[in-house]
Amino acid sequence: MTLAQQIITAAMVVIGTVITRFLPFIIFPDGKKTPDYIKYLGDVLPLAVFGLLIVYCLRDVSILHGTHGIPELISIALTLGIHLWRRKMILSIAAGTVCYMLLVHFVF
Amino acid sequence: MSENKGKLFKALKAAFPKTIPILASFLFLGLTYGIYMNVSGFSFVYPMIMSAVIFAGSIEFVTVSLLLSAFDPVQALLLTLMINARHLFYGISMLDKYRNTGLKKIYLIFGMCDESFSINYSAEIPDDVDKGWFMFFVTLLNHLYWFTGSTLGGIFGSLINFDTKGIEFVMTAMFTVVFLEQWLKEKNRFSALCGIAVSVICLLIFGRDRFIVPAMIAILAVLTLVRKPLEKAVSGE
Numbered sequence: 001m002t003l004a005q006q007i008i009t010a011a012m013v014v015i016g017t018v019i020t021r022f023l024p025f026i027i028f029p030d031g032k033k034t035p036d037y038i039k040y041l042g043d044v045l046p047l048a049v050f051g052l053l054i055v056y057c058l059r060d061v062s063i064l065h066g067t068h069g070i071p072e073l074i075s076i077a078l079t080l081g082i083h084l085w086r087r088k089m090i091l092s093i094a095a096g097t098v099c100y101m102l103l104v105h106f107v108f
Numbered sequence: 109m110s111e112n113k114g115k116l117f118k119a120l121k122a123a124f125p126k127t128i129p130i131l132a133s134f135l136f137l138g139l140t141y142g143i144y145m146n147v148s149g150f151s152f153v154y155p156m157i158m159s160a161v162i163f164a165g166s167i168e169f170v171t172v173s174l175l176l177s178a179f180d181p182v183q184a185l186l187l188t189l190m191i192n193a194r195h196l197f198y199g200i201s202m203l204d205k206y207r208n209t210g211l212k213k214i215y216l217i218f219g220m221c222d223e224s225f226s227i228n229y230s231a232e233i234p235d236d237v238d239k240g241w242f243m244f245f246v247t248l249l250n251h252l253y254w255f256t257g258s259t260l261g262g263i264f265g266s267l268i269n270f271d272t273k274g275i276e277f278v279m280t281a282m283f284t285v286v287f288l289e290q291w292l293k294e295k296n297r298f299s300a301l302c303g304i305a306v307s308v309i310c311l312l313i314f315g316r317d318r319f320i321v322p323a324m325i326a327i328l329a330v331l332t333l334v335r336k337p338l339e340k341a342v343s344g345e
Contacts, residue, residue, distance in 0.1 A: 005179040010158060012181045013171050016188025017164050017195070021217050024199030025206070038200070040335055044299040046194045048327045050287040051303025052320075053166065053191065057280040059316040072280070079281045080288055089285050090133050096281035097140075101274035 067108045075100035119241035126231055127249045130223045134253035140278045141168060142261020147275065148172050152262025159258035163251055164221050166286075167191050168258075169279040183320060190324045198225040205229065209240035219247035221254075296338055302330050 001009070061069040079096030086092070142155040150172075162168050167188055174184050198220055205228065206216050216228075227250075228243045291300055310323035331338075 001175060001179050006175055008181050009174050009179065009184045010162075010171065012184040013167055013174070013188045014161050016185050017162055017167060017192050018218065020189060020192040020195035021199060021220050024196055024203065025213075025217055028200065028203055037335075038196075040339060041193075041331065044296065044331050044338065045327075047287070047290045047294055047297070047300040048303030048306075048331065049190060049193060050283055050290060051300050052307045052323055052327065053170075053283040054280065054287060055304060055307035055311060055323075056170070056320065057283060059311055059319070072277075075277060076280065076284055079284050083285050083288055089289075090136055092285045093278060093281045094136070096284065097275065097278040100277035100281075104274040 067104075071100055071103040071108050074103060115238050116241055118236070119238050120245045122234060122237045123242050123245035124249065126227050127246055127253070130227070130250050131253050134223070134250060135257040137165060137278075137282070138254045138257020138259075139261035139264070140275065141165075142258040142263070143265035144169070144261075144275055144278070145172055145258075146262050146265025148176060150175070150262075152259060152266065155258040155262040156255070159255045160251075163219055163254060164192060164195075165254070166279075166283065169282075177317065186321055186324065190320075194222075195220060198222075198229075201225075201229060205239075205243070209243070212240050212244045216243055216247055219251050221250065224250050296341060298334065298338060298341075299331060303327055306330060 058069075058072060061072050063069050075096045078099045079092050082095045083089070083092035138155075138159065141159070142152065145155045145158075146152065155168075158168055158171060162171070170187065170191060171184075174180075174187070199217070202216075202220065202225065206213050209216060220228075224247045227246050231242070231246070233239050233242050287300065291297060294300070306326045307319070307323045310319040310326060313319070314322050
């Protein structure tokens with residue numbers, strides 16, 4: 001990617017972020033009612049989006065080749081386990097990441 | 109003038125303690141983000157500028173992947189809109205609270221990341237503290253933590269000779285934790301399963317570089333189709 005392409009890509013992210021933050025304030029000025037469909041999407045969309053993001057992060061994992069996704073599976077399981085146990089976001093993220101790094105360095 | 113200064117200081121003093129947990133997590137996540145960018149081959153100028161102009165954690169990690177793959181501005185925009193779609197609903201919740209905050213309102217909206225939103229939405233601000241300035245300082249402090257962590261990570265990452273293979277997993281771990289948090293809170297888990305199932309199916313059909321947009325459209329379609337039964341199920345619980 002050239003520098004110009006990098007700037008355009010980053011600018012798209014800035015524009016996209018600014019749109020999602022400002023849009024409600026532009027569409028719904030003082031005292032206007034939010035449509036039910038939008039409220040519904042607000043309830044159900046976030047969880048689906050995080051599911052999509054996890055799959056997005058793991059898109060390079062191949063079950064049939066390489067490490068068969070085993071380090072990913074173990075580290076995700078550990079992240080979930082630690083989080084259910086302690087409910088401390090930073091701890092769970094750190095534990096999962098360190099576990100993954102140790103696995104890909106020393107085990108696989 | 110001094111009266112105004114006193115007002116600002118009071119708001120800052122009330123805002124700072126609320127942001128201490130964010131100080132810890134943003135320094136850690138920002139550092140990781142800066143190191144991640146650094147080991148991906150970018151100078152510290154990248155995380156420095158990105159953390160200042162984007163200020164939205166998850167998408168900044170995704171931006172690293174975007175910068176490393178083929179140039180596709182449409183996908184970058186659509187992905188940002190989809191990942192950050194939740195901001196739309198933060199915005200809807202903050203319509204009232206951000207009202208009458210003057211010019212500060214522009215910055216409040218610009219800096220409305222998950223953490224600033226949750227503090228500003230839930231904090232009980234004392235009566236003698238100016239609400240607008242309180243929310244302004246919460247947003248600004250969070251922004252500064254993120255900026256500092258990211259920049260230090262970007263610089264630090266080039267100074268240390270440390271094999272960081274696998275550090276990109278921090279992104280997977282972060283989404284896994286956020287997903288689990290939402291899963292535990294949500295009444296309906298259909299959309300969670302829908303998000304994962306639809307994404308996996310689209311990944312298998314369209315391949316790693318092209319599955320995001322079809323997956324987004326399919327998720328919207330499925331969630332729209334099941335709206336009636338889903339709403340019934342949620343309200344029935």
